[in-house]
Amino acid sequence: MTTTAARTTTEGSQPANGQTIRRRYDGLADWYDAEMRRLPLTATATSTVAGLLGPGHGRCLDLACGTGILLPGLTALGWRVTGVDVSGDQLRLARRRAAGCGASLAQADASRLPFPDGTFDAVVSLFAHTDLDDLGRTAAEAARLLRPGGRLLDVGTHPCFVQPFAERPAHGPILLHQGYRARGWHGHGPGFNAGIRPRVGANHLPLADLVNAFLGAGLTLRRLEEPGEDDYPFLMALVLER
Ligand SMILES: C[S@@+](CC[C@H](N)C(=O)[O-])C[C@H]1O[C@@H](n2cnc3c(N)ncnc32)[C@H](O)[C@@H]1O
Numbered sequence: 623m624t625t626t627a628a629r630t631t632t633e634g635s636q637p638a639n640g641q642t643i644r645r646r647y648d649g650l651a652d653w654y655d656a657e658m659r660r661l662p663l664t665a666t667a668t669s670t671v672a673g674l675l676g677p678g679h680g681r682c683l684d685l686a687c688g689t690g691i692l693l694p695g696l697t698a699l700g701w702r703v704t705g706v707d708v709s710g711d712q713l714r715l716a717r718r719r720a721a722g723c724g725a726s727l728a729q730a731d732a733s734r735l736p737f738p739d740g741t742f743d744a745v746v747s748l749f750a751h752t753d754l755d756d757l758g759r760t761a762a763e764a765a766r767l768l769r770p771g772g773r774l775l776d777v778g779t780h781p782c783f784v785q786p787f788a789e790r791p792a793h794g795p796i797l798l799h800q801g802y803r804a805r806g807w808h809g810h811g812p813g814f815n816a817g818i819r820p821r822v823g824a825n826h827l828p829l830a831d832l833v834n835a836f837l838g839a840g841l842t843l844r845r846l847e848e849p850g851e852d853d854y855p856f857l858m859a860l861v862l863e864r
Pocket residue numbers: 643645646647658685686687688689690691706707708709712730731732733747748749750753754755
């Protein structure tokens with residue numbers, strides 16, 4: 623399988639950590655939000671986050687919150703929620719959800735966030751580990767923002783079975799092509815025939831690299847789950863503790 627760099631859908635960029643941050647979701651927010659509401663996977667993913675996090679009264683950061691799909695559920699659990707995302711277009715839709723549930727929002731790069739050390743009791747991140755340019759740096763920033771004993775939940779696509787190399791036909795078995803160890807941004811492949819990925823690509827990390835990005839930030843892995851009923855899991859959830 624050949625893979626290439628993702629098509630850039632960036633509308634603007636900003637310097638941070640000496641690098642250019644791409645806002646790949648700018649211009650896609652309305653489409654993305656409608657797609658998220660349509661997919662049954664969204665309900666599985668959001669209930670996984672809620673189930674693993676549970677009720678709480680502390681501060682919770684929704685890292686790469688997108689259009690704010692998690693905000694109402696997290697605030698309903700009692701958490702005081704702040705959503706951050708780099709995309710102004712995604713935050714435009716998140717603003718409506720935040721207003722409806724009392725969450726606050728900030729536009730910022732996940733690897734350099736405008737909060738003091740230990741601000742949050744929990745950090746959650748949904749469908750983001752494939753979209754960040756530097757997962758290790760973001761994990762380190764999440765660890766900095768957590769109080770000691772605070773938890774980080776990372777829920778997203780499974781790195782072994784949902785990537786450009788993983789073709790998932792409507793019927794029949796999943797087909798794994800070459801490319802599992804090809805780290806980095808990919809814009810197309812047999813597994814990227816529909817949905818968001820042909821539009822923004824994905825930053826693929828093999829399973830060990832993904833988990834080690836969090837462990838390298840000094841976090842301790844408490845639980846790993848593969849939610850859902852699919853034969854080969856679509857989702858992977860990590861619960862880590864500072
Ligand atoms: C697949 S979307 C997930 C959004 C939301 N969590 C959800 O589940 O619908 C990935 C999000 O990551 C955001 N993102 C990508 N790189 C980022 C960065 N460096 N800092 C903050 N957000 C980022 C994108 O703007 C996008 O909203």
